[in-house]
Amino acid sequence: MKPNVIRSTLTALALCLLAGASQASTPGTVAQECGSCHLAFPAGMLPAESWKRIMNTLPQHFGTDASVDATTRAAIEKTLVAGAASFGRVATPPPEDRITRGNWFVREHREVSASVWSRPAIKSAANCAACHTRADQGDFNEHAIRIPR
Template identity: 50%
Template sequence: MLFHIKNFTRNVAVALAMSATLSVAQADDHDGQKRTADNARWKSECSACHVAYPPGMLPAESWRAIMSGLDKHFGSDASLDAASASEITAFLEKNASAKKYNASGKPLLRITETRSFKSEHSEVSTSVWKNPKVKSPANCGACHTKAESGDFNEDDVKIPK
């Protein structure tokens, strides 16, 4: 019970902060594969467990869904204080992809489930994905040597042997 109340309070705080920043988050430049957008809090908080995935790789509705469920984030607890959460949410929304999903309604929570990801990786063979050095398709840095700086250019891909 206490858990729900705490969560509810946090969500309200996030929602309030978000509505304040939404108006500034309208204009967007979509940077696609190469990250140009930057934000210090996002960089430090969202690269603690994996690379800071570029905002341009998911639409705003996906980021909103991810940011409102950080306490149950892919099996881990990535909760943030309300101020950090709202700043990061606004940053992600502002730099999100303009692509929309068809049907289904539910926002995708994974870049690795998007059509762009699948087509960009259509030539990567099953044996590569199964390599223990890769671990997970979400482990971008296993193959993209500059993933940490937001650079996913194909010239810097090195498949682990």
């Protein structure tokens, strides 16, 4: 195989694993506590180091207060760390611990232009469900994408 073929095969494999990990690792408490303001992001989309930092700074969470009680906090951290990414490019903490700033994310979305991200129906790259119609089920497959006008 040519290097670029190998690379895209590896990317496809990594994304399958991402999707698989997400199904298994975002149940109950995480969905409830982390899915009220935005999608409950799949655990497999960030490394453990990023999840720990996020869970230890919830009172100052991306410009808002997302605090939960200590027991809930510990349970969520445990679930997210258990399902965290531990391979390839996803294993490196992205800038600001944002999924949307990870190398794989930028690469997968390189065809989405800046003006599209800022459309009123989308507002932010973190608003996955605006385009990924089955994001709430951990399904980011390209066949389930519809970009709002």
